[in-house]
Amino acid sequence: MAVLPAERDLRRVIGDGEGVPDGEVEGLSQDDLLELHRRLVLLRTYDERSVVYHRQGRIGTYAIFWGHEAMQVGGTYALEDADWIFPSYRESAIGLLRGMPASTVLSWWRGHPAGWWNPADWNVASICVPIGTHVPHAAGLAWGKKLRGERTCAIAFFGDGATSEGAFHEGANFAAVMRAPVVLFCNNNQWAISTPLSAQTAAETLADKAAGYGIPGVRVDGGDVLAVYEATREAVERGRAGEGPTLIEAVTYGSASA
């Protein structure tokens, strides 16, 4: 299969009301759009309340994801319940989208054992705090499911800084060689804590790195839940069809403090 250069233009569905008109996503009903909105509101509310909870000293630490909601909602809405999610600490509340109780996630931030869960209960892996080390886990699970003849996919969420880590390279390379059905979802918010993207990589785009693994790389507006959904759905379909992983670079801006 020929390896094409990564897409560099940002995919968008939601227009800006001026030069870029609104687009459409095939297969989404009005109920789907309402559900996407409900999930966006849920994550934003969780995030805002958790920041306050942290500032009150009731949890020891907290990773804000303000502005990441559309990536998490759109990316997971393209999955089936049997598909596995591998979150980083920036996606701490993603289990809520699978019905996990808020108390479980909040207990995790409190360092309480009630915050541990059986990943198989929700098909949500443990929140990964080390940078990028869950990428090989996701690749391995996806490959294992493929070997068993199951149609399950996996998605790994990570930040722009993770693309400089060895674990990201190992996981992406392994997934590509084994044609593992995994979506490598990079939430590029331009900042790895305090390191700007310009000091992170010499690549013009993070999606360009996909070419080195022989897989498709796409860029999408990370604030456009519909574009994220559509790009992830395509990636999942590729995975289920035996065509291996896709690297999605969802571009946003880290406008909240780390």
Next chain:
Amino acid sequence: MRADAAQLMRDGIAAAEAEPPADPELLFSHAFADPPASFDADLAELRRVLGG
């Protein structure tokens, strides 16, 4: 929608804070294949310090 999410958070915070304190042994029980000889005494000392 916003009110529902806020209520979910209030309920979640209340439930999380209602959890009884964890047994400090949990921190160590999975850490050692072969606990050191002083483990039981050290744990008893930790519990004494924590007031448990």
